[in-house]
Amino acid sequence: MTAPILPAQRPLTLGRHEVWPPVVLAPMAGITNVGFRRLCREQGGGIYVCEMITTVALVERNPKTLRMIAFGDDEQPRSLQLYGTDPEITAAAVRIVVEKNLADHIDLNFGCPVPKVTRRGGGSALPWRRRLFARLVKAAVDAAAPAGVPVTVKMRKGIDDDHLTYVEAGLAAQDAGVVAVALHGRTAAQRYSGTADWDAIATLKQALDVPVLGNGDVWEADDALRMVDHTRVDGVVIGRGCLGRPWLFADLEAAFDGRPERRLPALGEVAATMRRHAELLVDQFVAGARNPARGERDGCTDFRKHVAWYLKGFPVGSELRRSLAMIDSLAQLDDLLGKLDPAEPFPVATLGQPRGRTNSPGKVYLPEGWLASRDDDTVPEGAELADSGG
Numbered sequence: 001m002t003a004p005i006l007p008a009q010r011p012l013t014l015g016r017h018e019v020w021p022p023v024v025l026a027p028m029a030g031i032t033n034v035g036f037r038r039l040c041r042e043q044g045g046g047i048y049v050c051e052m053i054t055t056v057a058l059v060e061r062n063p064k065t066l067r068m069i070a071f072g073d074d075e076q077p078r079s080l081q082l083y084g085t086d087p088e089i090t091a092a093a094v095r096i097v098v099e100k101n102l103a104d105h106i107d108l109n110f111g112c113p114v115p116k117v118t119r120r121g122g123g124s125a126l127p128w129r130r131r132l133f134a135r136l137v138k139a140a141v142d143a144a145a146p147a148g149v150p151v152t153v154k155m156r157k158g159i160d161d162d163h164l165t166y167v168e169a170g171l172a173a174q175d176a177g178v179v180a181v182a183l184h185g186r187t188a189a190q191r192y193s194g195t196a197d198w199d200a201i202a203t204l205k206q207a208l209d210v211p212v213l214g215n216g217d218v219w220e221a222d223d224a225l226r227m228v229d230h231t232r233v234d235g236v237v238i239g240r241g242c243l244g245r246p247w248l249f250a251d252l253e254a255a256f257d258g259r260p261e262r263r264l265p266a267l268g269e270v271a272a273t274m275r276r277h278a279e280l281l282v283d284q285f286v287a288g289a290r291n292p293a294r295g296e297r298d299g300c301t302d303f304r305k306h307v308a309w310y311l312k313g314f315p316v317g318s319e320l321r322r323s324l325a326m327i328d329s330l331a332q333l334d335d336l337l338g339k340l341d342p343a344e345p346f347p348v349a350t351l352g353q354p355r356g357r358t359n360s361p362g363k364v365y366l367p368e369g370w371l372a373s374r375d376d377d378t379v380p381e382g383a384e385l386a387d388s389g390g
């Protein structure tokens with residue numbers, strides 16, 4: 001037996017917000033909508049970040065984007081992630097957020113590795129252009145400051161192992177006035193492959209005065225304690241580990257409170273959680289729909305992507321899995337869930353295993369001449385995404 005690891009004892013301070021346990025639900029496009037966040041919040045404390053919102057779409061008052069900025073009545077603090085590449089557009093978007101009182105915390109996304117974004121200099125490519133990065137972060141911080149809304153950044157280690165930016169970018173963000181910096185311990189070139197580099201997270205923690213949040217490969221609550229022990233971070237950011245396992249937030253709260261209990265729900269309890277998740281998505285889509293009659297179908301369609309994550313490792317036949325992943329209504333879901341064996345024990349072999357995206361490393365596509373011009377702070381053309389949450 002190894003000696004028990006001491007959990008972080010202090011709440012996470014994000015400007016005026018104190019968060020206990022020091023746990024953050026990572027923003028995940030297409031996943032962390034208001035329904036999913038409520039499901040997770042019902043399990044435990046923390047801060048739960050909404051899906052990424054693009055600054056252009058917000059400034060243009062895109063109706064789909066405006067609908068995506070939805071929070072529960074009891075959601076505190078309301079945490080919103082913005083994606084932008086242009087300091088002026090970002091400042092305009094932040095002004096809308098504060099003037100319309102849309103959120104209590106703003107996170108800026110500098111971690112997106114997808115080619116359509118980096119090819120134009122956005123997401124994880126942007127911190128390389130250090131002056132542009134600093135200008136953009138400062139624009140957001142300055143626009144949020146009058147309302148006392150704290151701003152954080154979330155980034156990767158850099159473009160690849162030869163072009164690391166995280167320490168310099170962390171210091172620049174701190175100088176610009178962010179209240180915390182989150183680091184996903186991978187480069188853009190790694191995408192979701194390999195393992196997250198917790199040593200890099202420890203290095204950033206040593207370099208900064210503001211709180212540092214560690215992100216990458218926390219699959220179990222005890223991984224979060226190990227990350228804190230290894231890196232001394234002020235909080236942990238949980239992404240893929242909670243896919244199909246919202247009760248991970250109950251385990252995280254227990255772990256940070258120093259309690260030993262960890263949930264191993266049998267299939268009947270998992271089915272009840274699936275039902276709750278689908279119901280919350282239906283509520284969300286009914287509330288946001290122009291045509292409420294379509295809300296149930298849209299909510300059920302959104303739920304389909306979660307089915308395989310919930311059933312991972314359980315002995316459930318492929319035909320039933322397929323049918324569950326094609327539901328259109330809650331009645332259909334109930335009928336299919338009724339066919340599961342509620343006594344089937346939790347598949348412990350899946351514990352600690354990666355889930356969700358685990359793709360291979362890939363070339364990082366960048367605009368022409370990007371690497372050779374670190375101090376150029378021209379706003380990259382066409383790098384703003386028109387669509388939120390993509």
Ligand SMILES: Cc1cc2nc3c(=O)[nH]c(=O)nc-3n(C[C@H](O)[C@H](O)[C@H](O)COP(=O)(O)O)c2cc1C
Binds near residue numbers: 237
């Ligand atoms: C489906 C999916 C969507 C994601 N969308 C976003 C996003 O919109 N903004 C962001 O900063 N990171 C996004 N990420 C990255 C996660 O926030 C997180 O940094 C990453 O998954 C690593 O953490 P993990 O190992 O706990 O999953 C996404 C990840 C996944 C799997």
